[in-house]
Amino acid sequence: MLITTAFSLSAAQFDKQSAQCPAWTPARAHNEMSQLQQQLQKWDDAYYREGVSPVTDNDYDSLLQRLSQWQRCFESSAADYQSQLPSGGSTFHPVAHTGVKKLRDKLAVGYWMQNRDDLWVQPKVDGVAVSLVYRHGKLVSLISRGDGLRGEEWLAKAAMIPAIPLSIESELEDVILQGELFLKMSDHHQAIAGGKNARAQVAGAMMSKKASPLLTEIAIFIWGWPDGPSDMADRLQQLTQWGFDLAAQWSKSVKDEDDVAGWRNRWFHAQLPFVTDGVVIHQASRPKGKSWLPGQGDWAVAWKYQPPEVSSEVLSVDFSIGRTGKIAVVLNLQPVQLDDKTVRRVNVGSLTRWREYDVIAGDQVIISLAGQGIPKLERVIWRVTERDYPQQPDAANFTPLSCYHFTPDCQKQLVARLNWLSQKSVLDIAGVQRSTWLRLLEKPGITHLFSWLTLTPEQITAAASISPERAEQIWHRFNLTRQQPLRRWIHALGIPLPRKALNALTDSGWDSILQRNVQTWQALPGVGNVLAQRIVMMLQDTELRSLITFLQHQGIPATTSMFRVRVVENRQAETEAQRQ
Known part of the structure; x- marks a missing residue:
């Protein structure tokens, strides 16, 4: 039984649809629509004349609807494309x-x-x-x-x-x-x-x-x-x-x-x-x-039936950089409903995998839900003719030891580091999320991974959308981290020690940590020779050493008495600054 999809739209629906129109010149729009229409005609011929289906019904319907949308965007008087049924029947x-x-x-x-x-x-x-x-x-x-x-x-x-x-x-x-x-x-x-x-x-x-x-x-x-x-x-x-x-x-x-x-x-x-x-x-x-x-x-x-996969248009390509420097490619999509989820983004994976998919803004992709409802890119069903590839980051610039300090190029990795150390299992900075760090980075004050320790409530308030009351709460949370044990600060630095090794640490200060060699690291549970050598190498890194020096100057990790003294000193310094 042939399904005919009605594409007629009300004025309100068209206004919503037109907001999704590609930013193409008329010449490019004509070229893109012509290429897609020719492909649909080839598939029509294969299906109706030869009885073969080069694409699934859902893929075909999705591209047919996409062509119809483009026609409304750029050729308002054009009739919708109709499946080219064979006319030679006798x-x-x-x-x-x-x-x-x-x-x-x-x-x-x-x-x-x-x-x-x-x-x-x-x-x-x-x-x-x-x-x-x-x-x-x-x-x-x-x-x-x-x-x-x-x-x-x-x-x-x-x-x-x-x-x-x-x-x-x-x-x-x-x-x-x-x-x-x-x-x-x-x-x-x-x-x-x-x-x-x-x-x-x-x-x-x-x-x-x-x-x-x-x-x-x-x-x-x-x-x-x-x-x-x-x-x-x-x-x-x-x-x-x-x-x-x-x-x-x-x-x-x-x-x-x-x-x-x-x-x-x-x-x-x-x-x-x-x-x-x-x-x-x-x-x-x-x-x-x-x-x-x-x-x-x-x-x-x-x-x-709701298909197990749906199509969407790629709006843009983002390159996400994790705290260890790993680059993941994320596609921003025209929002689509899949099961009970609205899907707006899908992670493609590594740069290599993205190049294999060859997917950019304007392409049409098929999305499914993998385990635990995570969106998954299944395939690319249509690629726009004009391939305008986004500038991609140089993977050689991002490693587990890069971006401890803030620079424009390092923002993504530094934010990933900051967001990670907020977690309960690391420094437990409750209520401080990725959006908070992004707002704080908009103003001068955070220059490296731990410089937030020196911010005042007034500096926090200066960040966009943070009230004085909220700034006071954040400042208090920042100061509470000073009492966290040494093992948590080692974890916050990104030293890749297994949890059981961290729990087994008996070191009381940074000096003893820096004096450890491969053999003493390897003596900890779950640490082999390769990992021990990697940890020693990391602790010799200049940037990481400077962060440890900063923490030492801050008296971290602090005893309870030291913590109280530090809070009083901070308050006094604020009062004096306000008087001046």
Whole structure:
């Protein structure tokens, strides 16, 4: 059954959509749209003429919608791109295939159901749409959907498909049915197994000039009898008598959107004899078949399943630098809903992995949720023609020993270090988060990893959006860190000691730490020779040594009495400064 997606937008919706328009020149926009349209046409030809699917339905639909958006941005008078259905079909359908429009969510389903009665829901079987024409009870035509008005004649294949009755008992001169050829499944769980490329296999078997063994595994689900009985129950009963019993088994009367949602969820997790990708809600009453036209049917709609992955446009590429100097590439995305999450960013991984993906702003990507609901980049489905790559950081400049002091190039790594040492397991600076450090760095005062120890409440207040009361709280939290034990300050420096080694440290001051050699470090639990050599090397670094000297001058780690003296001295210094 063909799904036709309605892209028409209200004025308010278009205003929202236009805010997402790429900042392209008219010439570039024309080029980008032309390239995408040509690709869609190639995929249309492969699918409708050869029965193969080079891309998934979701990928195709996503790019089709993206092209439509671009057209609205740059060619407001242009008609939406339509799938290029084959026009070479030689056989006209006695009744046109209308297709069904896709509704976005439960709310839209409820709105559509208003003021309608005698409604039924069916699984949206994922297969190949056809018309069956019986004349005086004999099957005389099996027509592929084609463009909805005419398609290919497949009658010769019907005799090879046991599920299609070659004759029915009927006094009617003509019986015209519409349905879905599908690949039979055994206990198929849509939630687990997904689509399994079933539709493409059916299309390939039907379009093949040779008799495919797969034909015996094809069945048919009748979802339309254009000029059949007006009562749905009578319609289903007659179809069952003719041998089309699946329609009665899988058609359920529904009163409201809650009923529809219930069946949709049940069928998504149930064992089914076919692949599905949603549900279709039918209104029993509909006009006579002679008035049907492609894209014009409003008596049936589809509500597809939420895909396990969604597409989004890359807005920009960020390079995140962690406290140890590791660079990770993060894509900022046009926000999309995936399960119960709104996804705005996805971590690609290393610079090398980003180069392998070759993804930049403007590209279209597919996102899924990995373990614990973490967004994951699955693949790039479209790359813009004009490749404007962002400037990337030099990985050689960032190491576990870089960026202890503030410079513009070092801001990201220094903020990562500061944010990390705020954690409860390090220095436990409650209430001070990454956003706080960023605000503090906007003003002079923080020049290195620990210079916040010398800030006054007034200096903290000078930072944007920090009230005097809040500044006093932060200042107090900063001073409380002075009482933290030596092992925590070693941890804050980024010395890579295992937790059990830190707990086993008996050193009371920095001098004894600096005097340790490879052998004494290796004596600690969990520290091998390689790690011991690395620690000794780090402690010889000039920048790191300067930080240790600073902490020593600050009397850190401080005893309780030393801490009280330091707080009093700080207060006195503030008072004196204010008097002056």
